[in-house]
Amino acid sequence: MTRAGWRDRLVAAAGLVAVWMLLWGVFSWAHLIGGIVVAAVVLRVFPLPPVTFAGRPRVRGLLRFAARFTGDLVVASVQLAALAFRFGHQPRSAIIRVPLRVPSDLVLTLTGEAVSLVPGSLIVDTDQASTTLYIHVIGVSGRDAVERFRRSVYETEARIVRAVGSDAEIRMLDSRASAGKGEHP
Amino acid sequence: MIAVGIIVSALLFAAVSLVLVRIVRGPTTLDRIVAVDVLLAVVVCAIAAEAAFTRDATSLPILVVLSVLGFIGSVSVARFSPRSRR
Amino acid sequence: MTLQSVADVLAGICLISGALLSLAAGVGLLRFPDLLSRMHAATKPQVLGLLLILAGTALRLQNTVDITTLVLVGVFQLATAPVAAHMVGRAVYRAGQVRRDLLVVDELAEDRAS
Numbered sequence: 001m002t003r004a005g006w007r008d009r010l011v012a013a014a015g016l017v018a019v020w021m022l023l024w025g026v027f028s029w030a031h032l033i034g035g036i037v038v039a040a041v042v043l044r045v046f047p048l049p050p051v052t053f054a055g056r057p058r059v060r061g062l063l064r065f066a067a068r069f070t071g072d073l074v075v076a077s078v079q080l081a082a083l084a085f086r087f088g089h090q091p092r093s094a095i096i097r098v099p100l101r102v103p104s105d106l107v108l109t110l111t112g113e114a115v116s117l118v119p120g121s122l123i124v125d126t127d128q129a130s131t132t133l134y135i136h137v138i139g140v141s142g143r144d145a146v147e148r149f150r151r152s153v154y155e156t157e158a159r160i161v162r163a164v165g166s167d168a169e170i171r172m173l174d175s176r177a178s179a180g181k182g183e184h185p
Numbered sequence: 186m187i188a189v190g191i192i193v194s195a196l197l198f199a200a201v202s203l204v205l206v207r208i209v210r211g212p213t214t215l216d217r218i219v220a221v222d223v224l225l226a227v228v229v230c231a232i233a234a235e236a237a238f239t240r241d242a243t244s245l246p247i248l249v250v251l252s253v254l255g256f257i258g259s260v261s262v263a264r265f266s267p268r269s270r271r
Numbered sequence: 272m273t274l275q276s277v278a279d280v281l282a283g284i285c286l287i288s289g290a291l292l293s294l295a296a297g298v299g300l301l302r303f304p305d306l307l308s309r310m311h312a313a314t315k316p317q318v319l320g321l322l323l324i325l326a327g328t329a330l331r332l333q334n335t336v337d338i339t340t341l342v343l344v345g346v347f348q349l350a351t352a353p354v355a356a357h358m359v360g361r362a363v364y365r366a367g368q369v370r371r372d373l374l375v376v377d378e379l380a381e382d383r384a385s
Contacts, residue, residue, distance in 0.1 A: 022343045023249070025336035077292060077319040084299035084312055090373070093308055097378035116353035119314045122307065123357045124364045125379055134379040136360065138303075138311045146376060189283040196290035200316070203297030207309075215363050216306055219313050222355065223300055226316040227293050229344070230324045234286055237328040242337040248344045256351035263358040266366065 012048055013039040061163035068159060072118050080119045083139055094140040095124055098153045099132045102161055102169045108133070110164070111157045121149070190238050197231050218262045225255040278330045285327030292320035305370035306363050310356060317352045321345070 013036070020035035021027065083091055100108060108131045112123050115135060125134040137149050161169050204227065207220040229251050232244050292315050299312025325341045332338065363369070364379070371377065 019343065019346075022339045022346075025339040073319055077315055080299070080311060080315060081292060081295035084295045084302065087302070090304055091308060092373050092375055094375040095377045095379045097382060112357070113350075113353045116356055117314070117318055117349060119318065120311055122310055122314070122360050123353070124307070124360045126357075127382075134382075136307050136311075138308050140375050142375060186279060186283065189286060193286050193290045196287070196294045200290070200293040200297035203294075203301045207300050213306070213366075213368060215359060215366065215368065216309070219306065219310055219359060220300060223296055223313045223316060226313075226321060227297075230289060230293055230316060230321055233321075233324045233328045233341075233344075234290070237282060237286060237324075237331040240331055242332055242334065242340075245337055245340045245344075249340060249347065252344050252347045253351070256347075256355050259355040260358050263355070263362040266362045 008048065009043060013043060016042060056166070057164050058162065061159070065159045065163045069114060069118075076119045076121075079139070091139050092141065093136060093138045094146050096135050096137060096146055096150060097132060098135060098150055099130060100157050101154070102157065102165065102172055103131050104165075104169065105131075107131070107157065107161055107165065107169070110160050111153070114156055114160065115153060186238065190234075193234050194231075197227055197234070200227050201231075214262065214266060218259050222255055222259050225251060225258075278333070282327040282330035285323045285330065289316075289320045289323035289327065292316055292323070296320070304373060306368050307360065308373075310360060310363075314352065314356060317348060321348055 016039035017032070017035040020038055021031060024031045083089075100111060105128065108126065108128070112126065112133055115121050115133065116123050120138050122136045123133055124136045126132065127134075133153070135149075135153065137146075140146060140149070158173055161173050165173075201224065204220050204224045208217050208224065211217055229248055232248055232251075236242055236244055296312050296316045299315075300309050303309045303312055322345055325345050329338045329341050332341075369377075
């Protein structure tokens with residue numbers, strides 16, 4: 001077992017213990033020890049696939065991401081509710097390809113989760129080899145709306161990398177951004 | 186608080202009726218599983234709202250079970266749904 | 272006006288807006304033309320609607336043990352809803368249940384063809 005592997009396991013165990021403690025609701029040493037035992041058994045019986053977490057969490061990036069995410073969530077929910085109550089209007093949609101700039105499974109997963117939690121966009125398929133998300137978007141009027149949405153996914157990716165990514169990944173973001181909006185037409 | 190209770194119950198009741206119409210109408214299994222997922226979410230909302238009005242936390246553990254159950258249900262149906270219909 | 276009644280008013284606002292989002296989801300579920308569009312309507316009560324109602328309940332109960340349970344429900348929901356939506360969405364696309372006439376572009380079909 002490598003050092004990074006041990007760190008991943010420790011993070012997973014800490015998460016499981018936190019869930020266990022939340023389930024009980026009150027702090028006591030018996031609950032803490034019970035949680036550690038349960039976490040050890042769970043990680044032993046269901047081993048995790050190796051996910052390389054190269055970066056480190058940054059408080060400022062995390063706060064910025066959380067604030068923007070909450071804002072997006074509220075705005076998109078209200079927009080979608082308004083769309084539902086516009087009777088007699090058939091909303092059009094699109095399936096959009098977004099090749100992410102940072103080739104990391106963790107960034108792919110987190111970006112997918114964030115995009116999918118915001119109403120109005122839905123992950124239809126992913127391509128792990130090229131870290132590409134295929135996103136179904138509702139309420140798209142035309143080509144320029146598609147490009148606007150693509151840019152917003154890139155912004156979400158950038159915020160996530162700035163929150164949990166490594167220095168190398170942030171540099172990757174900047175160099176690809178200055179080279180143009182993306183390698184795809 | 187009683188007025189809030191009546192409004193919330195009416196809204197949730199209307200939501201559940203609309204969702205039930207979708208479950209009956211179908212037309213495919215996947216349509217129904219999406220609708221059942223929404224039904225479950227609305228039921229979770231209703232149980233939480235009930236706990237809020239009575240200030241009684243007895244039913245809260247049910248919410249934890251329901252929120253995990255809905256996930257397992259829709260994932261297993263999506264996993265075993267027929268691959269291609271055309 | 273005491274602190275308690277302020278919390279009650281806030282809780283009432285949270286509960287009503289959460290219930291409104293659930294109703295909007297019901298309307299969207301019934302009215303939207305194809306399955307993928309209906310799934311967008313489905314994510315609303317699962318995410319923001321539920322979070323608002325949980326926040327309202329937390330404001331009413333004001334008890335640490337209960338609030339940790341509510342936090343746990345919210346966390347489970349946020350972690351699982353995207354995974355379930357992705358699984359169902361992929362099954363829908365692969366089963367061919369997409370209304371092509373309503374799509375502005377379909378870049379996934381372009382990539383799968385090549």
